[in-house]
Amino acid sequence: MSFADNLQLIRKEKQLSQEELAEKIGVSRQAISKWEQGSGYPETEKLLILSKELNISLDYLMLGETGNDMSDKLISPNIIVPTGKITIKSFDGKSVVNCYKVLASKVMFKARADEPKYWLIGVNNGAFWGESSIALGWYANEEKIKNEMDDIAEAIKKGIPSYELKYALKVKNKLLRVKLEEESE
Incomplete structure (x- = not known):
């Protein structure tokens, strides 16, 4: 368009x-x-x-991207959803990020059975040196993170100012790796 x-x-x-x-x-x-x-x-x-x-x-x-383009596609290793701004609380509840961009990616290392396979990253341009990013949530499979991305895109499209993660797993940091606290469905 x-x-x-x-x-x-x-x-x-x-x-x-x-x-x-x-x-x-x-x-x-x-x-x-x-x-x-x-x-x-x-x-x-x-x-x-x-x-x-x-x-x-x-x-x-x-660029003609209306958000609807995302709904029919499975995620690739990295997706950027073009956005306005939306406020999202991180998976651990310790950070609230005003994101202008949200990325989904496979984890950088080969995930073990007790580790998430995907993560959602929020990007904010408010840092002194440019963009800053934070892990918003961790996901067991492509479907869950795609659903999260679709819901975030829909919230942005509707002009909703904040979003609470629905599909993120509960995790804990353990010896430089992220481990699942409980199994996903």
């Missing part, structure tokens, strides 16, 4: 009229109409304001 199509789709999903969106970002309704018709593009400053007001990343707005 093009920028014009994405902008119109996202605006309608957020239940905003062209006038309401124009007022939020400080432009005329005609400017919004022009952008949605593909007759022009906003200045960089206005793109940043659009991203913030619609709670979406620029990639999400510009």
Whole structure:
């Protein structure tokens, strides 16, 4: 999808009229109409304001990824879900992360029977030196982490500001490895 199509789709999903969106970002309704018709593009400053007001990343707005693309695919070794921002509490409850990007990956080492096989990583751009990441949750299989990713993508799409992990396993750190506290279903 093009920028014009994405902008119109996202605006309608957020239940905003062209006038309401124009007022939020400080432009005329005609400017919004022009952008949605593909007759022009906003200045960089206005793109940043659009991203913030619609709670979406620029990639999400510009590249045509609407979140629905994820639902029909199994995860590959690494997936990045383009997002706005969402707050997620880590698996151990010790961290709350305002994520602008969430990645799913197989663990870096060969998992043993008593270890998770996948992990979910939250990325925040608030660190002084750039991005920082944190392990949000650990998962026994591809299906569970895919379900988590789908639910997070859906929460972002709906503009829900926070998300609590539903499929993460209970784990403990033991001798530089992560071990399951209890077996998964």
